[in-house]
Amino acid sequence: MSGGVEWGLHCCVVLSGSGEPVPAAKLAEFHDVSPSYLAKQLQLLSRAGLVRSTQGQSGGYGLTRPPAEITVLDVVEAIDGSRPAFRCTEVRRRGPLAAPPEKCLTPCSIARVMDAADRAWRESLRAVTIADLAGEVGRTSGPETLARARAWLQT
């Protein structure tokens, strides 16, 4: 999985509840990561419709929806792609004892198991929203942490 997922998720958390747009350079300095590369991740988020960018002076990025309506799965799929990790290549149809096409109407049982596991993974990620993450941060690191971060971003 792409390492940029962590950056995108952290960006979404600090962006939650920030009314003013935040430039990508500020976000990069805040997290101490490469500005150019983080810009690419933000582009992916923008293309997926999770964040909206306003150009010009005093422009930047902001969430398009309330944080409670953005799930972790949305961010992960936007950055890392939405294709499943396991890809069935229909091995059963090859070889000397290949299964005839009339027996391949249903997916292979192995593919079904893999697909079920993938669905469980996605369901677990869909159950958590950005708002949940922000609340958790306030609970573990103190409520003032997020406020100070947003204030620093506005400067």
Add this chain to the structure above:
Amino acid sequence: MSGGVEWGLHCCVVLSGSGEPVPAAKLAEFHDVSPSYLAKQLQLLSRAGLVRSTQGQSGGYGLTRPPAEITVLDVVEAIDGSRPAFRCTEVRRRGPLAAPPEKCLTPCSIARVMDAADRAWRESLRAVTIADLAGEVGRTSGPETLARARAWLQT
């Protein structure tokens, strides 16, 4: 995820209940895949202790345990590795407002969510065994399918 997982899983299914060892070349011909690459996957399975190889003439591979005691997760981890997909790089400790070390005793909430999803995925894979897969194949493709496959491998 590595595409060889599909091959290894199919190999384990056809190997289940086969008393005689099966050479790697036969398995490759049966699935119509590259013999060299499948050999590498079988080596990984052997290193993980799932299959045992007998050398010399009329040698080959065979399962070490009953099929009901080998889970799909065992095969996936043997071939694809057991490290989680998401790797936390502790972004919160960097930047101008870095979290102090005394607040980083517990993992980041984002990392916790990712870890929970990964655990759900693994749990879903651990619930299915090779014997279950073999039974499913017999139910959908007819009970004689596996028997014919094993007979072909013995030739």
Add this chain to the structure above:
DNA sequence: GTCAACTCGGACAGGACGGGTCCGTGGCAC
């Protein structure tokens, strides 16, 4: 209205990792 500065957006290289292949070595049965 004009200018300038600041922003995003996509196009462009470098490098690391995994897929895929090959051959030499050692061990077992015949």
Add this chain to the structure above:
DNA sequence: GTGCCACGGACCCGTCCTGTCCGAGTTGAC
């Protein structure tokens, strides 16, 4: 002894991730 087979490592190649760059467009100020 001889032939067959698994094992381990070294090797090349394609692909994806990482990282960077500069141009188009927009905004705010003067």
